[in-house]
Amino acid sequence: MSILKNILTAIRGGASEVGEAVIDANALRIxxxxxxxxxxxxxxxxxxxxxxxxxxxxxxxxxxxxxxxISDYESKAMQALEAxxxxxxxxxxxxxxxxxxxxxxxxxxxxxxxxxVNKINSMIRQREKxxxxxxxxxxxxxxxEQLQKATSTMSTNFAATNASxxxxxxxxxxxKNKQTHWEDRMEAGEWMESTEQNDELDTKLKxxxxxxxxxxxxxxxxxxxxxxxxx
Amino acid sequence: MSLNELAxxxxxxxxxxxxxxxxxxxxxxxxxxxxxxxxxxxxxIVKTETQLLAITPLFSVAEVQVNKLSELNEELLLxxxxxxxxxxxxxxxxxxxFGSMAINxxxxxxxxxxxxxxxxxxxxxxxxxxxxx
Numbered sequence: 001m002s003i004l005k006n007i008l009t010a011i012r013g014g015a016s017e018v019g020e021a022v023i024d025a026n027a028l029r030i031x032x033x034x035x036x037x038x039x040x041x042x043x044x045x046x047x048x049x050x051x052x053x054x055x056x057x058x059x060x061x062x063x064x065x066x067x068x069x070i071s072d073y074e075s076k077a078m079q080a081l082e083a084x085x086x087x088x089x090x091x092x093x094x095x096x097x098x099x100x101x102x103x104x105x106x107x108x109x110x111x112x113x114x115x116x117v118n119k120i121n122s123m124i125r126q127r128e129k130x131x132x133x134x135x136x137x138x139x140x141x142x143x144x145e146q147l148q149k150a151t152s153t154m155s156t157n158f159a160a161t162n163a164s165x166x167x168x169x170x171x172x173x174x175x176k177n178k179q180t181h182w183e184d185r186m187e188a189g190e191w192m193e194s195t196e197q198n199d200e201l202d203t204k205l206k207x208x209x210x211x212x213x214x215x216x217x218x219x220x221x222x223x224x225x226x227x228x229x230x231x
Numbered sequence: 232m233s234l235n236e237l238a239x240x241x242x243x244x245x246x247x248x249x250x251x252x253x254x255x256x257x258x259x260x261x262x263x264x265x266x267x268x269x270x271x272x273x274x275x276i277v278k279t280e281t282q283l284l285a286i287t288p289l290f291s292v293a294e295v296q297v298n299k300l301s302e303l304n305e306e307l308l309l310x311x312x313x314x315x316x317x318x319x320x321x322x323x324x325x326x327x328x329f330g331s332m333a334i335n336x337x338x339x340x341x342x343x344x345x346x347x348x349x350x351x352x353x354x355x356x357x358x359x360x361x362x363x364x
Contacts (some may be wrong), residue, residue, distance in 0.1 A: 011323075147329070150261050150275035150286040152321040168290050168356055168363050171271035175353060178270065193341045 003137040005146055031138055038131050042124055049120050056117055059110040066103045070096055232339070234262040234278060240338055241345075250346050266349035273350055278334060285344055286322075286329045287352050290363060293324070299362045306359055316344055318352045328352050354357075 073096045080089035205211050233241075238254040241264060253265040262264045262276040264285075275286045295303050309324070311319045317330045328351060331343050 038326055052254075067299065077295060139279060139281055143282065143284065143331075144285055145277055146277040147320075147322050147327070149259060150277045151282065151288050151325050165364050167294065169360055172353065172356055175269055175271050 003140055011144070028138075031134060035131055035138065038127060038134075042127055045120065045124050045127075049117065049124065052117050053115060056110065056113040059106055059113060063103060063106050063110060066099055066106065070099045072105065074098065082093070086105065096171060096227060206214050234260065234276065236336075237276070237341065238262055239263075240341070244338075244342060246271060246342060246346055248346065250349075251347065252342075256349060259322075259344055264345060266345055268346065269349035269353055272352045281334050283332045283334060283341065284329060285297065285332070285341075285348055286327050288322075289319075289326045289328055289352065289356060291324050291326070292321075294363050296362055296364055303359055303362045306362070310355065310358060314351050314355065316347050321350070321356065 073092050077089045077096065079090040080086075080092060236292070238256050239256040242250040248268075250268045254262055254268070256262050260277065264274045264276060266274065267353055272287050274332060275288070277286070292300070307319045314328075317328050321326050328348060330348055331338060332344060336358050355361050
């Protein structure tokens with residue numbers, strides 16, 4: 001059964017404070033220890049499996065060599081028969097019989113070993129799946145524990161501020177005001193930047209003698225007055 | 232990355248949208264992060280062996296108007312799927328907004344999550360504010 005049901009039961013039962021066990025603390029420690037033990041066991045099983053697999057490969061190689069020898073001696077026995085040397089052919093046949101017996105023995109051993117390797121391999125995989133599942137279960141409990149820890153600080157603050165109503169509304173209002181203030185500042189910044197850009201453009205135009213300034217200095221006023229008098 | 236290291240990196244960071252962070256690691260191992268786009272509702276970060284959890288406590292059951300709890304729960308369930316990257320839940324007597332990330336997630340992802348969560352908090356609270364005292 002999933003541990004989530006236990007968690008729900010514990011929470012409904014009021015296990016909401018930090019340090020308060022979601023499930024029995026001993027059970028949690030046991031689960032953690034079981035996972036570690038199982039991982040150690042799997043590590044050792046994998047080591048054994050490696051050794052078994054090495055033996056299996058070695059046997060297979062020996063078997064191949066024997067089969068090759070048998071084939072070689074068969075060829076030689078045929079050559080002896082063709083040379084009408086039945087005595088030598090008989091001796092070779094005896095050797096082949098010994099090799100075949102050896103091959104049969106090693107073959108049986110190899111097959112047993114293969115079955116054992118596959119069985120252990122499958123057991124390890126199955127066990128690994130169980131460990132992963134247990135780890136995920138443990139993670140659920142730890143998640144709830146961490147959630148409790150993270151929420152407790154603020155819950156204390158809630159308790160302190162519950163006396164004042166509209167806590168959330170007031171907080172939202174403050175955020176809104178800050179955002180408005182920030183937007184105002186952004187707008188002001190953009191306005192300033194735009195103004196500075198306009199000033200710069202005017203300076204460039206003036207320097208280029210375009211759209212000259214209409215302001216008149218004292219000298220231009222005196223000139224205008226002289227023209228007026230002459231006129 | 233440890234929470235201490237994360238605090239250091241967050242404090243030195245500013246997002247493209249101009250959000251900056253004020254992160255403090257408590258003695259209890261909770262990293263409290265205040266995002267400049269929502270300074271009223273801090274985000275608490277904790278970690279397990281596989282996850283980083285970002286949690287914003289929203290309000291307590293006691294702050295819900297009398298007889299409005301069912302309506303509030305229904306509204307929260309309805310809006311929850313529409314909230315990007317965050318989920319709504321209840322921890323004891325406290326309603327929370329939370330997001331979880333893989334423990335090996337990048338700093339950029341964490342920052343994005345925090346920025347979005349700070350915004351989500353405001354969005355959610357604005358929706359359910361009429362049901363609170």
